[in-house]
Amino acid sequence: MAGEIGIGIVGAGGVARGAHVPGYLSMPDRCRIVAIADIEIERAEALAAEFDIPHAFDSYEQLLELDEIDAVSVCTHSDFHAPVTIAALESGRHVMTEKPMAVDLASARAMVEASHRAKRILAVDFQTRFIRQAQTMKRFVDAGELGEIYFARGRYVRRRGIPGRQAFHTRAQSGGGALMDIGVHILDTGLWLMGFPTAVSASGSIFRKLITQEELFNPMGDWDRSATDVDESAVGLIKFANGAAMTLECAWGMNVGETDFGITLAGDKGGGEVRFDEARHAAPGMHPVRVFKDTGEMLVDLIPSSDRAVGSYPPRDPPKPHTLSMQNFVNAIIEGAEPLVTGDQGLITSTIIDALYRSAETGQQVDIKL
Numbered sequence: 001m002a003g004e005i006g007i008g009i010v011g012a013g014g015v016a017r018g019a020h021v022p023g024y025l026s027m028p029d030r031c032r033i034v035a036i037a038d039i040e041i042e043r044a045e046a047l048a049a050e051f052d053i054p055h056a057f058d059s060y061e062q063l064l065e066l067d068e069i070d071a072v073s074v075c076t077h078s079d080f081h082a083p084v085t086i087a088a089l090e091s092g093r094h095v096m097t098e099k100p101m102a103v104d105l106a107s108a109r110a111m112v113e114a115s116h117r118a119k120r121i122l123a124v125d126f127q128t129r130f131i132r133q134a135q136t137m138k139r140f141v142d143a144g145e146l147g148e149i150y151f152a153r154g155r156y157v158r159r160r161g162i163p164g165r166q167a168f169h170t171r172a173q174s175g176g177g178a179l180m181d182i183g184v185h186i187l188d189t190g191l192w193l194m195g196f197p198t199a200v201s202a203s204g205s206i207f208r209k210l211i212t213q214e215e216l217f218n219p220m221g222d223w224d225r226s227a228t229d230v231d232e233s234a235v236g237l238i239k240f241a242n243g244a245a246m247t248l249e250c251a252w253g254m255n256v257g258e259t260d261f262g263i264t265l266a267g268d269k270g271g272g273e274v275r276f277d278e279a280r281h282a283a284p285g286m287h288p289v290r291v292f293k294d295t296g297e298m299l300v301d302l303i304p305s306s307d308r309a310v311g312s313y314p315p316r317d318p319p320k321p322h323t324l325s326m327q328n329f330v331n332a333i334i335e336g337a338e339p340l341v342t343g344d345q346g347l348i349t350s351t352i353i354d355a356l357y358r359s360a361e362t363g364q365q366v367d368i369k370l
């Protein structure tokens with residue numbers, strides 16, 4: 001049936017316009033966007049007019065009253081992910097929530113409990129998993145090429161890229177800074193590549209060395225220095241019950257020589273590395289995916305061919321990861337399957353992020369009980 005799943009979108013800002021709307025519009029035979037809501041009604045109306053969306057509201061409660069809505073995308077600032085998600089689930093809708101799941105662990109847990117009670121899908125838009133490089137590496141991992149992965153090194157380090165929007169700068173609205181905003185992506189993808197081993201402890205440090213400086217080069221915009229209380233960078237060590245470990249480095253801004261967005265994996269049969277930042281893998285000698293093998297005689301690096309005759313890797317115009325994420329969500333609803341990124345997995349990531357913040361605060365390693 002054409003457009004069988006009716007979608008409602010809550011929050012009509014950047015991620016709704018750039019990711020969710022195009023994602024749903026990419027599959028007109030499977031879903032249609034029925035309504036959009038934003039507390040700033042002009043935003044909802046502008047998006048509705050631009051994309052021919054039948055209804056625009058200034059509250060999510062009104063949106064949830066529409067019978068035609070089967071699923072809701074939550075694109076508000078992070079402090080509203082939990083209340084909107086829980087209300088949508090309790091009204092019988094499936095939910096795709098933006099990351100981070102919530103501004104605190106208790107809210108993330110309440111979201112997952114609501115999805116279990118309602119028997120509805122809760123998916124999280126951790127779209128890094130859908131980037132071609134991550135998908136390729138996952139196939140090597142699942143085929144056993146790396147063996148048992150005992151170490152992962154995740155990095156999402158921007159030299160400069162402190163968000164210029166105030167909502168990202170207050171813990172009350174965002175739940176945290178770089179760790180909460182971008183650290184979550186690399187943690188989620190790292191855990192997924194490792195097969196979600198059970199985390200048992202976390203040790204972290206957060207930094208606020210640049211974010212309050214008045215004179216700072218930052219092409220991503222400006223913010224009120226006196227009204228920011230979040231971390232601009234963080235590092236962490238996560239230990240797992242099977243003896244494996246993962247380190248995490250993330251930064252909105254750091255005085256280092258390179259932006260670095262990728263994951264390195266070490267396994268007992270091989271290793272691997274994915275790089276997500278295009279500038280880096282476009283550089284000579286850099287490759288977006290590498291698998292490392294020991295033949296007994298030598299070490300061999302496998303790289304996907306980007307010979308023009310057989311096609312470049314990754315392809316020149318790959319589908320957008322966000323679009324794949326929305327498609328995966330809608331397909332999961334229609335097919336009664338699990339989405340690639342489940343709320344339960346999102347809760348694990350939230351639990352580890354929470355432990356890293358608590359460790360940074362206390363200076364101690366924090367035990368994790370999942």
Ligand SMILES: NC(=O)c1ccc[n+]([C@@H]2O[C@H](COP(=O)([O-])OP(=O)(O)OC[C@H]3O[C@@H](n4cnc5c(N)ncnc54)[C@H](O)[C@@H]3O)[C@@H](O)[C@H]2O)c1
Nearest residue numbers: 011012013014015038039040075076077078080098099100
């Ligand atoms: N997955 C990703 O890579 C990714 C990328 C960008 C943003 N995000 C996440 O998406 C969320 C939104 O980010 P953004 O960049 O679109 O912000 P934004 O400021 O551009 O848009 C947020 C919108 O939500 C609206 N809003 C706030 N509270 C609301 C409520 N209670 N009901 C209805 N609307 C409400 C605001 O008026 C605003 O229009 C954040 O949680 C952010 O972390 C995720």
